[in-house]
Amino acid sequence: xxxxxxxxLFISCKDGYFFEENEPDWLRSSIYDYLQESGKYTNYIxxxxxxKLTDVMKKTGSVxxxxxxDDAFNRFYxxxxxxxxxxxxxSQKKLLLNFSMINNAYLIERLSNYYDGSxxxxxxxxxxxxxxxxxxxxxxxxxxxxxxxxxxxxxxxxGLYLMKDNTASPTVYFLQNQxxxxxxxxxxxxxxxxxxxxxxxAYIFDKKIIDRDIRCKNGYVNVLDEVLMPPAxxxxxxxxxxxxxxxxxxxxxxxxPYYNESYTNEYKRLHPEFTDSIFVKHYFSTVGPVNGNxxxxxxxxxxxxxxxxxxxxxxxGWNSYVRPTSGNVLESxxxxxxxxxxxxxxxYFNTGAGTILKERFGSWDNIPNNIVRLLIKRHMRTSFLExxxxxxxxxxxxxNSSVPVQKAxxxxxxxxxxxxxxxxxxVYPPDHYVSVYAPVLFSEKTKVxxxxxxxxxxxxxxxxxxSKYSFFVPTDDGFTKYIDPIAYxxxxxxxxxxxxxxxxxxxxxxxxxxxxxxxxxGDSIGIIxxxxxxxxxxxxxxxxHIVVGSVETGKKYYQTKGTNILQVAGTGTNLTIRGGGDIxxxxxxxxxxxxxxxxxxxxxxxxxxxxxxxSVYKILSEQPEFSAFFALLNGFPSTSTSNIFVKKKxxxxxxxxxxxxxxxxxxxxxxxxxxxxxxxxxxxxIPWDSRTGIIGIxxxxxxxxxxxxxxxxxxxxxYHFQDNSVFISGNAVNGIYQSATxxxxxxxxxxxxxxxxxxRIGVSGSGDNLTISTENxxxxxxxxxxxxxxxxARDYIFNDLPAxxxxxxxxxxxxxxxxxxxxxxxxxxxHQIDNVLNFK
Numbered sequence: 001x002x003x004x005x006x007x008x009l010f011i012s013c014k015d016g017y018f019f020e021e022n023e024p025d026w027l028r029s030s031i032y033d034y035l036q037e038s039g040k041y042t043n044y045i046x047x048x049x050x051x052k053l054t055d056v057m058k059k060t061g062s063v064x065x066x067x068x069x070d071d072a073f074n075r076f077y078x079x080x081x082x083x084x085x086x087x088x089x090x091s092q093k094k095l096l097l098n099f100s101m102i103n104n105a106y107l108i109e110r111l112s113n114y115y116d117g118s119x120x121x122x123x124x125x126x127x128x129x130x131x132x133x134x135x136x137x138x139x140x141x142x143x144x145x146x147x148x149x150x151x152x153x154x155x156x157x158x159g160l161y162l163m164k165d166n167t168a169s170p171t172v173y174f175l176q177n178q179x180x181x182x183x184x185x186x187x188x189x190x191x192x193x194x195x196x197x198x199x200x201x202a203y204i205f206d207k208k209i210i211d212r213d214i215r216c217k218n219g220y221v222n223v224l225d226e227v228l229m230p231p232a233x234x235x236x237x238x239x240x241x242x243x244x245x246x247x248x249x250x251x252x253x254x255x256x257p258y259y260n261e262s263y264t265n266e267y268k269r270l271h272p273e274f275t276d277s278i279f280v281k282h283y284f285s286t287v288g289p290v291n292g293n294x295x296x297x298x299x300x301x302x303x304x305x306x307x308x309x310x311x312x313x314x315x316x317g318w319n320s321y322v323r324p325t326s327g328n329v330l331e332s333x334x335x336x337x338x339x340x341x342x343x344x345x346x347x348y349f350n351t352g353a354g355t356i357l358k359e360r361f362g363s364w365d366n367i368p369n370n371i372v373r374l375l376i377k378r379h380m381r382t383s384f385l386e387x388x389x390x391x392x393x394x395x396x397x398x399x400n401s402s403v404p405v406q407k408a409x410x411x412x413x414x415x416x417x418x419x420x421x422x423x424x425x426x427v428y429p430p431d432h433y434v435s436v437y438a439p440v441l442f443s444e445k446t447k448v449x450x451x452x453x454x455x456x457x458x459x460x461x462x463x464x465x466x467s468k469y470s471f472f473v474p475t476d477d478g479f480t481k482y483i484d485p486i487a488y489x490x491x492x493x494x495x496x497x498x499x500x501x502x503x504x505x506x507x508x509x510x511x512x513x514x515x516x517x518x519x520x521x522g523d524s525i526g527i528i529x530x531x532x533x534x535x536x537x538x539x540x541x542x543x544x545h546i547v548v549g550s551v552e553t554g555k556k557y558y559q560t561k562g563t564n565i566l567q568v569a570g571t572g573t574n575l576t577i578r579g580g581g582d583i584x585x586x587x588x589x590x591x592x593x594x595x596x597x598x599x600x601x602x603x604x605x606x607x608x609x610x611x612x613x614x615s616v617y618k619i620l621s622e623q624p625e626f627s628a629f630f631a632l633l634n635g636f637p638s639t640s641t642s643n644i645f646v647k648k649k650x651x652x653x654x655x656x657x658x659x660x661x662x663x664x665x666x667x668x669x670x671x672x673x674x675x676x677x678x679x680x681x682x683x684x685x686i687p688w689d690s691r692t693g694i695i696g697i698x699x700x701x702x703x704x705x706x707x708x709x710x711x712x713x714x715x716x717x718x719y720h721f722q723d724n725s726v727f728i729s730g731n732a733v734n735g736i737y738q739s740a741t742x743x744x745x746x747x748x749x750x751x752x753x754x755x756x757x758x759x760r761i762g763v764s765g766s767g768d769n770l771t772i773s774t775e776n777x778x779x780x781x782x783x784x785x786x787x788x789x790x791x792x793a794r795d796y797i798f799n800d801l802p803a804x805x806x807x808x809x810x811x812x813x814x815x816x817x818x819x820x821x822x823x824x825x826x827x828x829x830x831h832q833i834d835n836v837l838n839f840k
Contacts (some may be wrong), residue, residue, distance in 0.1 A: 015831040031065055031216045032057035040835050041071040043085055063131075064111075066171075066204055068227040070612055072555040076227040094136040099169060101131040104502035108202050110214045113329040125187040125331035126385075127170040129320075132230065134166055135267055138278065151301050155257060155279075166280045167289055167320035169230045169417040170330060174203045188388040192413050192420055205231055205415050217313040233418045234337050235283065235317035243411075244423060246345040246364060247379075250372050254284045254312050256301050275387050281317055287382075288315030309370035313380055313398065321418035323382055335419030336387040338403075340381045340427045341411055353434060356595070360442045371432075371441060374638040378403070378430040384420050397839050399460055401431050401749040423521045431463035434598040436471040445475045446604070447500035451507045452538035455531070462546075469600035470558070472545040475592065476500060478607035481521060483514065483581060484537065486820050487798055488613050489654060494648040495521055496809040498534070512806055519539040525809050530818040544611050545580065548602070551575070555641045557730035557790075563827045564611050565725055565792055577605065580612025580792030580827075612794035616668055617645055617656040619793050625786065625832060628676035633717055635688035635697075642714035652823075654802065657795035658721065660740050661826035667722040667737075668793075669772060671836045672783065679836045685716060709830060715741045718747035719759060719774075719837050725829040726763050726770065727790050728782060733765045739745050741839060749775040749839070757811065759839040772833060780835035788832040797823045 018659075024404060034050060035041040036058075036280040044067050048057050068076070077084055088096070102111075105114035114125040142159025146152045174189055175200065189197050193206040202209040204224060211223035232240065238248045264278040282288065282297040284306045289297070297315065298306050314321065314335055323333045340348070348354040349364065361367045376396055381387040389410070395403040405428065414421045424832065432441055437459060440446045453459055462471065479498040495514040500507055508529050513522030543562025551558050551568050552575070558566050567578040575591040582588055593604040614622075620630040636643040645656035658666075671679070679685045682695065686709050690696035697713065700706035718740040726733060736751055738758040743749070751760040753775060762773035770782040770789075782789050799821045804814045 007673070015712070019759040029216060030058045031063070031221055032220050034214065034216050034221060035067065040069045040071075041067055044068075044097075045105070046085055050093055051097055053097070057218070059218060062103070062105045063219040064104065064106045064222070065098040066207075066209075066224050066228050067571050068207075068224045072226050076229075077178050083134055091137040095132065095230050095497060096227070098131040098133065098136060098491065099690060100228050102128050102171065103131055107220065108209060108222060109175060109177060110583045111173055111705050112175050112181075114329070116329050121332070123175075123181045126174070126178055126182070126336060127172050127331050129168060129330065129823070130171050130230075133158075133819065134168060134263075135270060135593060138163055138267065141239055145379060146257055148249065149253055149256070151256035160279050161276055163260075163263065163278060163280045164236055165233060165289070165317050165319045166260065166263065167318060167552040169233075169319045171332065172205055172417065176200050176202070182385050182388075184385075184388055185390050188390050191407065191410060193415060194413070196781055197594050204228060221316045229358060231414070231416050233317050233319050233321075234335065234416045234421050235315075237273065237336070237414050237416050237421050238316070238339055241339075241414075241423070243341045243343075244339050245337050246342050247376075250364060251283075251316065251376055253369055254310065254376070255281055255317070256284070256297075257283055258297075258301050269413075277539075283312055283317050284310055285312040285318075287313065288318045289320070307370075312373065313377055314382055316380070316418070317415050319697050321454055325382075333487070334384045336381040336384045336422065337419065338381070338405055338422045338424050338428060340379070344425050348429070352427070353429060354427065356438065356442065357433070372495060374430045374432045375427075378428055381419075387420070392758055397430070399431065399463065399466065401463070403428055431465060432459070435463040435465065436469045436595075436597045436600045437462035438597060439593075439595040439602040439604070440473055443475075443604075445477070446473050448476050448479055448498050448507050448538070449473050449542070451500065451505075452542055455535045456539045456542060458542055461781075462576065463599075465599045468549055468597060470547040470549065470551040470755055471600065471602045472547075472589075472605050472609060473602060474545075474605050474608045478605065480607065481512075481514075482509075482537070482541070482608055483610060483613060484808075485611075485613055485654060485794075485822070486802050486805060487817070488514070490805075490817075491812075492525075492807050492809055496528070496537070497521075498538070501529075504529075506531060507538065507539075515790040519587075528818055531820040536821040540611070540825075541608055545609055549576075550603075555731050557725075557727040559665060559725065560609075561662070562825070564794065565665070565727075565827060565829065566609060567790075575603065576745055579609040580794060582613075582794060583612030584613060585610065612792045612827065613654075614793055615654050615656070615795050616658050616661075616793045616830065617795075618654065619791055620668075620670065624669050625673065625788055628673040629670045629720075630687070632676070632688070632713065636710065636714070640710060642710050644714070644717055652798045652801045654796055657797065658826075658828075660718070661795050661828070662723070663824045663826055664723065665725040666826065666828040667724065667726050668830045669720045669722070669780070669782075669833045669837060670830060671720070673778070675780075675833070675835050684836065684838060686713060716836075716838065719761075719839050722761050722763075725827065726783065727764065727788075727829060728768060728770055728831075730767045732767050733763055735764075736760050736762050739839070750773055750777050770831065772821070772837060774837050775839040778835070778838055780837060783832045783834050788830075788831065791830040791838060792824055793828045793830060795828070796825045799823055 016265050032054060035044055048054055081799045090358050098427050111128060112123045112125045113379050114121050138161050140159055143156055146156050186197055195206050207224040207226050207228050209222050210225050214221040238251060260278055260280050267278055268274050283298045287296050300306055320330055321335050322330050349358050357367060374584045389407050397403055407422045411425050412423045433436060440450050470583060482496045484496055493514045493516050494511050496505055496509040496511055498509050508527055510527050511525040513525060544560050544564045546561040547558045552571050556567060558568060559567060564579060569576050572596060573591050577589040589609050590606050591603045592606055595602040620626045633644045638647050646659045647656055680687050687696050688698050692697045697706060697709045700709060721740040723738040737759050737760060741759045743753050743755055743757055746755045753760055759775050764771050773782045805817045805820050806812045806814050808817045
């Protein structure tokens with residue numbers, strides 16, 4: 001018969017209880033009779049009688065009850081400063097009884113079974129709903145018992161009736177099979193609860209079940225070693241803990257009281273004498289109880305939308321917390337929080353890594369909510385089971401960054417109704433606080449770049465602690481002149497001034513006429529508010545202001561994330577930087593402040609670094625000393641597939657790009673005019689036009705011979721284009737690089753290049769010179785006497801032909817200028833050399 005009872009009460013009310021009206025004669029007394037007959041549960045009997053549940057507990061039904069004997073109650077009274085049962089309030093009585101009751105009959109080891117829809121999950125549950133009603137205990141709070149903040153301050157003087165949450169408090173248990181399935185060790189349990197267990201022990205929170213599965217006709221009775229009173233939820237525990245006041249004050253910034261009409265009316269029905277209003281405390285979160293607008297509390301009490309920068313990943317005050325990825329099943333998991341104690345928070349802020357916060361804001365109170373949220377979010381965990389001590393070493397945050405908690409960091413712990421709180425002696429700052437992004441986040445002077453980083457999803461990149469960066473950040477007052485590559489070449493050249501619009505929380509740009517000869521800004525033309533345009537230009541700027549690695553290694557040139565090259569001089573706050581455009585215009589960028597971060601240095605600079613504004617084609621075409629080489633490059637028929645420059649009608653570059661450039665960095669070696677002439681006279685090169693004793697390609701009458709000559713010239717010229725930018729920079733160079741000419745035979749070459757691979761070029765130098773070695777054993781040297789070396793160029797590709805955009809003033813025909821964007825680009829450094837390069 002015992003087996004029959006076990007089967008009938010095996011899992012839950014879904015199985016039904018067959019004897020609700022007729023008591024089988026093999027069952028012993030009811031729960032009430034059992035407690036009364038034992039003689040040691042008088043306190044529980046009083047609870048049942050006072051709450052008018054005597055008949056319920058005497059009749060057949062289906063409940064699981066967790067009781068404590070009178071000795072345990074005496075210890076409970078003494079611990080809480082109560083003389084005895086008569087001093088308990090009605091609310092306390094309701095909580096004591098209802099929280100100890102589950103409205104189904106379970107064997108203890110079956111508590112860990114639950115249904116997920118129609119699917120039975122065995123040994124996977126760790127929580128169950130209790131009989132507690134949200135109306136059992138509603139506190140009246142005022143003054144310092146209420147949080148600080150806009151939505152709380154108006155209630156401090158008068159006070160308000162406040163539900164700390166509007167969902168019932170579940171119970172949490174630790175059972176043998178459930179712990180084994182969750183891979184939770186006894187050491188985990190000890191750290192979490194402060195109790196020591198042995199195999200087979202069962203606990204409700206930290207209360208041990210000392211006598212289990214006592215069968216009664218209307219359910220099961222289980223005896224605990226101590227009285228079970230509902231623990232607080234995580235938020236309430238943190239608020240009440242005198243050692244976590246700093247973190248609690250920060251956490252409560254993201255909460256507000258919400259008036260609830262339906263709860264008010266129901267409470268008035270239950271308590272006709274009540275004439276006030278009921279409020280519910282909610283935390284601003286993407287996951288939490290619904291407040292009438294959306295999942296989670298995403299609206300303020302005045303119904304204005306809460307921005308994502310001000311929402312927590314979960315509501316720590318939500319009693320019935322459900323992990324978002326657990327199929328919305330309460331039983332399967334709960335949350336966890338790592339909460340630094342006040343000593344840890346003080347040490348971090350005043351003497352630790354948080355001093356950057358103190359320098360910027362002065363006190364915790366002054367730190368903006370969007371920044372504080374990052375710290376709190378880092379200490380929140382959506383899964384308790386993934387945050388038990390044996391898994392500390394594998395914990396990652398939502399940005400896939402390690403959370404470096406050690407077991408020794410845990411000062412104390414607490415199991416609440418919705419999760420575990422680990423009080424720690426350390427702070428675990430988010431990557432945002434320690435990365436090169438941090439100074440931008442904290443500063444009031446870098447709102448333009450802050451907006452650009454957010455809009456272009458650069459936060460994760462800059463927060464990576466695996467890499468080291470040098471991040472150059474123009475302060476807002478330095479954005480006075482950005483020379484746009486398209487506007488620069490329009491009939492009315494223009495430059496832009498970027499500025500942060502506090503009213504719209506976005507970046508705008510004021511357009512000014514620009515004098516290309518003097519570099520001076522003229523009259524204002526208008527204001528650009530098109531976010532896609534500004535986002536595009538600032539993205540290009542971001543890519544040109546990030547260097548992977550240090551820029552203070554003694555080198556002179558460094559490549560940016562966007563393949564642009566920066567010329568750097570000096571160190572520390574004496575550092576100066578020049579992009580290709582700065583060199584063209586004779587300007588330089590200076591460092592204002594340096595912030596040493598975990599993953600590199602952030603340099604605040606006085607203005608943006610200007611990328612090159614001229615293409616390879618433009619620089620070669622403008623320089624007389626490059627004219628012979630340029631004539632060869634530019635002489636291919638426009639219809640020829642051998643053309644070096646892209647000369648398609650609809651090509652969308654500044655002018656003509658090198659056709660085989662592909663979003664990379666390159667070196668272009670330009671022989672002197674004399675070297676080209678010598679190569680022509682010696683028969684190495686056939687020129688386009690005829691001259692005395694030489695028939696030029698354009699005058700060849702044999703089509704086959706002409707095509708062969710064109711191909712040969714193309715291959716010769718392409719051998720002067722090299723992958724990777726190499727500079728004369730004061731540092732020794734010694735490397736072998738790929739050219740743009742493919743090897744079509746299997747003959748042995750200087751660098752052992754295989755057929756169908758690109759011929760290679762050797763480059764070496766002591767620091768103030770470069771020698772180029774070729775596949776045929778020849779050499780050439782960079783000419784330094786005329787200054788035609790280390791010239792920077794950039795080949796842009798736009799979303800349309802620049803001529804198809806209107807003037808920046810809006811005049812002319814075509815698409816509006818603000819619809820233009822930079823699709824991609826390639827960069828190159830140009831050196832003049834004293835000899836031609838040949839692979840044959």
